[in-house]
Amino acid sequence: MKKILPFLFLLFSFSSYYAQPGVGPAPYCMPTYWNVPCNQPNVSNDINNYVNDFIDHFFTSGGVTNINNMNSLCQTQLLGGVQQNFINYACPTHLRANAGAVITCNFQSGIIFGQGFAVFVDWNKDCVYSMSEMVCGTPNVPSPATPASANFVIPAATASGAYKMRVRCAFATVGTSIDPCLQYSYGETHEYTLYVGVACNGALPVCTVLPVQMSFFNAVALTNSAEIIWGTASESNNNYFTIERSFDMENFELVQQVKGEGDTYTGKDYHVIDPQVNKNGITYYRIKQYDYDGKLGHSEVISLIMKRDATKLEVVPNPFSDELKIKLPVTFNSNISKFEMRDVNGVEVNTSTNPIDKSKKSIQLNLEKLSPGMYFITVYGEDGSLFNERVIKN
Structure with a gap:
C-alpha cells in the first residue's frame, strides 16, 4: 500500500518539485492522473515517498536515431494553469527510423511502485490517439525499478514524415490495457516525435482535425x-x-x-x-x-x-457514496486479524482489530459520514497476508 506521510510535510514539499511551465499535447487529448505530482512528498525516487509513479527510463533501439531518456524522474508541469504529470519532448529527444524497422522500447519505473507501460503512434495523423494505435505495451505490471521491454514494427508502407508518439505508465495496470487518454490514479506520460524516413529538422507533426x-x-x-x-x-x-x-x-x-x-x-x-x-x-x-x-x-x-480477479480485493461500488462492500479474494484462506482504512494524509478513518472468521468472505461498511476523497483500504490476514485497494468517495 502507498506509504502515507504527514500532511504538513506534504504541504511544504510540493512546491519544491514542480517543473516549469511547458508545452501541452494539443490538439491531442490530455492524459490525466488523479495524483499530481508523480513524486510526493519528496524528490523522485526518495524511499520515503508514498508516490513514486513515473517513467524513470525510456530508451529505444532499432532506429537510425534512438531515444535515450534515462533517469528522467517525475516531469510534472504547469500546463494551462493546471499541474499535469506530462512532458512533451522536442527535437533533441526523438526517434528516427525507416519504414519496416523493428523498434524495441525499454521501460523502467521509479522505485517502490510497479507500473504498466504502453506506446501509441498516431499513424493516420487525425490528431487522435486510439487504442487501435497502441504499437506495444508490457503484457504485465513490471516490478518497480525493474527493466521491461516491448517491440513494434514500423509498417513498410508508412509514408515518410513526422508522427506523434505517446508513452504512458499507470500504477498497477497491465500495459496492454492502458488507454492513451483515460484518467488513471497514478502515473506519467511522455510525448515524443517519431520521424520515419526523414531527419528531425524542428518541424512538428501535422495532423488533421476531424469534424x-x-x-x-x-x-x-x-x-x-x-x-x-x-x-x-x-x-x-x-x-x-x-x-x-x-x-x-x-x-x-x-x-x-x-x-x-x-x-x-x-x-x-x-x-x-x-x-x-x-x-x-x-x-x-x-x-x-x-x-x-x-x-x-x-x-x-x-x-x-466483467470477471472477478481471484487474487485481489473487490470493492463495490467504486467510487461510492454511502455504502461500501469489500469482497475478499477467492484465494484468501485465512482469518482476518485487522482491517483499516486511511485517508491520503495517513489518518485512520475506520479500523477494526476484532478477528473476522475466514468463512465471512465480505465486509459491509456504512461510510455515510465520511468526507469525499480518496482512501486506502488494507486487510491483514492471520497468516501474514496483506491485501490493499484504493477507493474514492463521491
Whole structure:
C-alpha cells in the first residue's frame, strides 16, 4: 500500500518539485492522473515517498536515431494553469527510423511502485490517439525499478514524415490495457516525435482535425452495469451519437442515442449506463457519430470484461457514496486479524482489530459520514497476508 506521510510535510514539499511551465499535447487529448505530482512528498525516487509513479527510463533501439531518456524522474508541469504529470519532448529527444524497422522500447519505473507501460503512434495523423494505435505495451505490471521491454514494427508502407508518439505508465495496470487518454490514479506520460524516413529538422507533426475529435472512449464496470464514457476535444456539425453493444463482436444493438453539441471548440464529456452488460464475460461497445447532413463516422470497438480477479480485493461500488462492500479474494484462506482504512494524509478513518472468521468472505461498511476523497483500504490476514485497494468517495 502507498506509504502515507504527514500532511504538513506534504504541504511544504510540493512546491519544491514542480517543473516549469511547458508545452501541452494539443490538439491531442490530455492524459490525466488523479495524483499530481508523480513524486510526493519528496524528490523522485526518495524511499520515503508514498508516490513514486513515473517513467524513470525510456530508451529505444532499432532506429537510425534512438531515444535515450534515462533517469528522467517525475516531469510534472504547469500546463494551462493546471499541474499535469506530462512532458512533451522536442527535437533533441526523438526517434528516427525507416519504414519496416523493428523498434524495441525499454521501460523502467521509479522505485517502490510497479507500473504498466504502453506506446501509441498516431499513424493516420487525425490528431487522435486510439487504442487501435497502441504499437506495444508490457503484457504485465513490471516490478518497480525493474527493466521491461516491448517491440513494434514500423509498417513498410508508412509514408515518410513526422508522427506523434505517446508513452504512458499507470500504477498497477497491465500495459496492454492502458488507454492513451483515460484518467488513471497514478502515473506519467511522455510525448515524443517519431520521424520515419526523414531527419528531425524542428518541424512538428501535422495532423488533421476531424469534424468530431474524440479525446477518449472507455467502458467502466459498475456493480451490475457498465458506464460507457467518451469525450470530444471539438465538434463540428455534430448531430448525435449512438452507443451500440455486442456480445459476439458481430451483432451490435442500440444502447442509447445521445445528442451532440453541434459546434464546439471546447469539447464535452458524455456517458451512458448500460444495465444489460455481460456480467460474467465480455461486452463490446462502439460509437457511431452522425452529422446534420447525414454523414456517418464510427469509433473503434472497445471491450469490457466483467470477471472477478481471484487474487485481489473487490470493492463495490467504486467510487461510492454511502455504502461500501469489500469482497475478499477467492484465494484468501485465512482469518482476518485487522482491517483499516486511511485517508491520503495517513489518518485512520475506520479500523477494526476484532478477528473476522475466514468463512465471512465480505465486509459491509456504512461510510455515510465520511468526507469525499480518496482512501486506502488494507486487510491483514492471520497468516501474514496483506491485501490493499484504493477507493474514492463521491
